[in-house]
Amino acid sequence: xxxxxxxxxxxxxxxxxxxxxxxxxxxxxxxxxxxxxxxxxxxxxxxxxxxxxxxxxxxxxxxxxxxxxxxxxxxxxxxxxxxxxxxxxxxxxxxxxxxxxxxxxxxxxxxxxxxxxxxxxxxxxxxxxxxxxxxxxxxxxxxxxxxxxxxxxxxxxxxxxxxxxxxxxxxxxxxxxxxxxxxxxxxxxxxxxxxxxxxxxxxxxxxxxxxxxxxxxxxxxxxxxxxxxxxxxxxxxxxxxxxxxxxxxxxxxxxxxxxxxxxxxxxxxxxxxxxxxxxxxxxxxxxxxxxxxxxxxxxxxxxxxxxxxxxxxxxxxxxxxxxxxxxxxxxxxxxxxxxxxxxxxxxxxxxxxxxxxxxxxxxxxxxxxxxxxxxxxxxxxxxxxxxxxxxxxxxxxxxxxxxxxxxxxxxxxxxxxxxxxxxxxxxxxxxxxxxxxxxxxxxxxxxxxxxxxxxxxxxxxxxxxxxxxxxxxxxxxxxxxxxxxxxxxx
Ligand code: GLN
Numbered sequence: 001x002x003x004x005x006x007x008x009x010x011x012x013x014x015x016x017x018x019x020x021x022x023x024x025x026x027x028x029x030x031x032x033x034x035x036x037x038x039x040x041x042x043x044x045x046x047x048x049x050x051x052x053x054x055x056x057x058x059x060x061x062x063x064x065x066x067x068x069x070x071x072x073x074x075x076x077x078x079x080x081x082x083x084x085x086x087x088x089x090x091x092x093x094x095x096x097x098x099x100x101x102x103x104x105x106x107x108x109x110x111x112x113x114x115x116x117x118x119x120x121x122x123x124x125x126x127x128x129x130x131x132x133x134x135x136x137x138x139x140x141x142x143x144x145x146x147x148x149x150x151x152x153x154x155x156x157x158x159x160x161x162x163x164x165x166x167x168x169x170x171x172x173x174x175x176x177x178x179x180x181x182x183x184x185x186x187x188x189x190x191x192x193x194x195x196x197x198x199x200x201x202x203x204x205x206x207x208x209x210x211x212x213x214x215x216x217x218x219x220x221x222x223x224x225x226x227x228x229x230x231x232x233x234x235x236x237x238x239x240x241x242x243x244x245x246x247x248x249x250x251x252x253x254x255x256x257x258x259x260x261x262x263x264x265x266x267x268x269x270x271x272x273x274x275x276x277x278x279x280x281x282x283x284x285x286x287x288x289x290x291x292x293x294x295x296x297x298x299x300x301x302x303x304x305x306x307x308x309x310x311x312x313x314x315x316x317x318x319x320x321x322x323x324x325x326x327x328x329x330x331x332x333x334x335x336x337x338x339x340x341x342x343x344x345x346x347x348x349x350x351x352x353x354x355x356x357x358x359x360x361x362x363x364x365x366x367x368x369x370x371x372x373x374x375x376x377x378x379x380x381x382x383x384x385x386x387x388x389x390x391x392x393x394x395x396x397x398x399x400x401x402x403x404x405x406x407x408x409x410x411x412x413x414x415x416x417x418x419x420x421x422x423x424x425x426x427x428x429x430x431x432x433x434x435x436x437x438x439x440x441x442x443x444x445x446x447x448x449x450x451x452x453x454x455x456x457x458x459x460x461x462x463x464x465x466x467x468x469x470x471x472x473x474x475x476x477x478x479x480x481x482x483x484x485x486x487x488x489x490x
């Protein structure tokens with residue numbers, strides 16, 4: 001059963017082929033066996049999960065419940081969960097128990113899901129490897145000497161290792177798509193404003209967006225149906241009609257032999273230039289050829305401002321982080337130093353002890369670019385670039401339906417390989433950060449294997465609120481291929 005997708009598991013529960021308690025026990029046993037090495041979870045709530053599973057089984061027996069009732073899932077440890085630890089992978093919040101649920105969590109609870117636990121992540125979602133977690137680095141289930149990507153590396157690893165059929169994540173500059181790519185699972189970053197950020201601990205508020213990881217596009221649509229949509233508690237939540245993200249994917253194609261007939265695939269020249277590893281390039285090229293066989297048409301497009309995305313992102317994201325993280329001062333929230341002489345020393349020591357190196361680096365960069373005298377030169381400039389990058393996407397998307405390219409320039413690398421070189425790590429975000437700067441939706445689907453037998457992900461970028469169509473295109477590709485069904489031997 002654990003090899004089956006969320007869609008199949010939900011159907012098996014509905015048909016009474018398996019109970020939520022049996023299913024939850026199976027996942028908990030697997031987590032107990034594999035998590036000590038993989039470190040995909042920070043918190044496992046075996047007792048709570050079994051109790052929720054019993055409630056779900058009772059609801060189903062009484063003829064109640066919906067599609068996701070009784071399905072075990074997990075949440076990135078950045079989403080507030082009432083009564084369970086929410087650490088953000090940081091010593092700062094090592095003992096933080098939220099008094100309320102994030103909207104994403106409460107909606108998934110209302111849908112009847114069972115929470116297995118909270119997944120590991122880079123500290124405050126800052127990173128691309130999961131190595132900045134205070135609780136130890138998550139390992140890539142395909143090769144435990146390699147990173148799973150980040151920052152939602154625990155979520156991606158959990159789905160890849162079949163420790164949960166679906167897990168939530170957050171994406172500020174690629175943290176859903178990049179680990180999905182490196183772990184060989186499907187991950188979706190929705191349009192900015194499509195998913196409520198309420199109760200999702202902020203990294204960079206104008207870029208952060210929550211989304212699902214699962215085995216397939218269909219599974220991601222099922223998850224999104226449960227938690228996306230307007231939320232009055234989030235002032236940046238988009239006021240739109242509730243959507244059925246499965247609607248296009250379930251529609252039968254006019255010509256079953258050519259299910260992608262009429263779809264224009266934009267291939268940005270800049271996404272295939274220098275820096276893209278050969279193994280990734282050939283897997284992506286093969287996926288595009290496969291989609292052409294399914295009837296899609298390839299259109300060459302250009303995103304000329306691509307190289308400006310990293311500098312713009314690494315000014316804007318730290319700037320917002322420096323402001324958001326000011327609340328962790330040992331008074332309002334977080335770790336407090338044991339000894340100090342006065343208030344100022346208490347703040348300084350608490351923050352120096354509570355935050356890891358990468359978080360401190362970003363707070364310093366962010367404070368610098370926002371400071372008087374530098375604001376115009378860095379922050380304002382970065383905002384101007386952000387606008388140009390968003391315009392680039394609109395020009396490209398006017399010529400096609402979706403853009404295709406890699407999610408990451410290489411397959412997963414070895415743990416420690418970039419530990420001393422943050423700039424090298426930032427550069428690996430080249431294909432993902434611009435999407436957040438523009439606020440567009442994008443997903444990554446498995447499309448092959450590269451060096452060392454490691455998975456490669458195909459990134460698809462769509463226009464605002466075009467998730468349903470993107471998911472349908474990804475679904476047609478997955479119906480014709482089996483990359484997404486492969487899993488590591490564990
Ligand atoms: N790697 C990027 C960063 O470190 C993206 C992280 C994210 O999306 N949360 O900022």
